[in-house]
Amino acid sequence: MADIVIQAESLGKKYTIGHQAGNGSYVALRDVMMQNARCLWRKTRDLLRGKPIVQGDTTEEVWALKDLSFEIRRGEAVGIIGRNGAGKSTLLKVLSRITEPSAGRVTIKGRVASLLEVGTGFHPELTGRENIYLNGAILGMTRREIKSKFDEIVAFAEVERFLDTPVKRYSSGMYVRLAFAVAAHLEPEIMVVDEVLAVGDAAFQKKCLGKMGQVAQKGRTVLFVSHNLVAVRNLCSRVILLQGGELAEDGLTTHVIDKYLDLGREDKFESVWDDPAHAPGNHVCRLHSVCVRDESGMKANVIGSDQDFDIEIEYWNLRPNAKLGSTVVIFNQEGTCIFSSISNHDAHWHSKPRPAGLFRGACHVPRRLLNEGRYNITVILFSDNYSGVCRVDECVELEISDTGGVRGDFLGEVLGVVRPMLEWTVQYLTSETDSSRGLPHEH
């Protein structure tokens, strides 16, 4: 078992903020003067006590981090997620020694390099070459290190031609590429990264993620704050969720990410539109309801991974002899499309003119297809020749919960967006363990 490199015990960080009294309350000159005098007295008192001056009429204490305790082991890649204002950047600042905690303590074993911003210390007047040395030195690399990695850094950033131009002339893309290239070649024991991957174009982001992945695989401990859940999922084996400065969840990636996405989400069991006049659709057809039914025919939202289920769509046909159809599209919580299915294999009604009235279409989804997790369903109605009538996103939410069939005796996280049950065959070939002698021929 790897040893603990970061141990936080009841970490807390407090800030004092000021509030201005509402303008409406102090109209009279006497009131304004009283308020100013009170303010001046408070500031003098703070000055004498050595406390910082806070602008405003009244002050309030805010705990950005509250009673945070966790342990991180050597070689772990841990993601830290949470809403804006949850305390993620504050936590990183405390771990990087940029600011001091107000309570609790952290014990860190090893050198920490933190990347809270790309291009820290870049001076616009200096050239790219000079800025590489400057930025590298600020991040903690020695001159010799930078020199030995110089060519790699320039190659990663793809700015060879512009190395001797002042950085103020760079495009924003070049700027962040250069900044990230320097930071990517740091080699600390513990690396702390704060949302800096949210820069640059798609190709560059992929490169950055790849580099981060390499760093994690080399056995370095990585703490990664991001809003990009796909990146977190790919990089991190463990995720910490912060909420309001407190530790809300700490565990396996999928589990914590799902909990995060749960926050503030309302569950949609089914969508029903009773009034045809206001239902989605047009003069040809209109949607009535969408729901999910389990094997027993009951409406359900949590389906076991070993169960079949049906996605049921009811819709009105308003124009006699219309040829209609529907499509269901399933997305996971991060917006990745898992699959879509069109109703053109239905034997009864596909490409046949339909009478006016209410129809029900059911899409049968087999068991052991989807991985466990939460999904949402989008429904599309179309008429003759697949001309679209309407599309309703996120009609119904669905949760697939693991009932054990595919995972067998494996207790960890099963990766992938689908979880099919595939057949494995294993054969015993020979007792030789030395491959140079060759294998006996298959008959």
Add this chain to the structure above:
Amino acid sequence: MSPESSCTPLKEPVLVIEPGRTEQNYWADLWRYRELFLILAWRDISVRYKQTIIGVLWAIIRPFLTMVVFTVIFGRLAGLPSDGNSPYALMVFAAMLPWSLFSTALGEASNSLIGNAHLISKVYFPRLIVPTATVVTAFVDFLISFVILLGLMAYYRFAPGWNILLLPVFIFLALLASLGPGLWITALNVKYRDFRYVIPFVVQFGLYVSPVGFSSNVIPEKWRMLYSLNPMVGVIDGFRWCILGGDIPIYRPGFAFSLVIVLFFLWLGISRFRRMEKSFADLI
């Protein structure tokens, strides 16, 4: 899954972060970041002359013109008396050198933290490096002016005695004299921005109070100890003694007193800075 390393790693530093805990290995950290110190100084200097035509020549022209003005105005026009038999212009310039070193170093150090706010709030390094690097910048300016001084001495055909070999001591003293108050003021400046306005005034006032335009020998005997409360009195006297020779004796008790003041301010500056260092990122 990360592979377990087969060999035990080198003894790693264990760091404990707690409110109110002073850093045990702060000085070791300072040594580890010693290159940053030079790089920040290099950055400040090289940025000055970017996109200029004559570039570095400006570094020479300014002190040169100052020296010419001094020689003409103070030497010829004003007709002020000089100490001993060295020319007046030389006496004043020999004092201007340490004074401008002190005032530039103090002024830049006082604003250094605020000026590097973007670094302070985003990266960790021992914050002591920031004001100390600005002192190095002032030193580089000093060196250029020193060359001009040598030129002036050649012009007056004034040969210095052996005393000039002790000049590095006084240069170092001048740097320490500016570092002490500089550290203290810059730390205070982060919290209470009033100090930004105090320094230019103090520097201007100090120029007239310090023995730059006159020799400290004109001060009556009974006030000399009190006069030595100004740390630059000892330094400037020392500079004059080194450059202009033994004609101008140093008032020893006064010098010792100035030395004590310099060291006191240095200690005060460093201790106050260290104490306030933890809250810089929150206040800046």
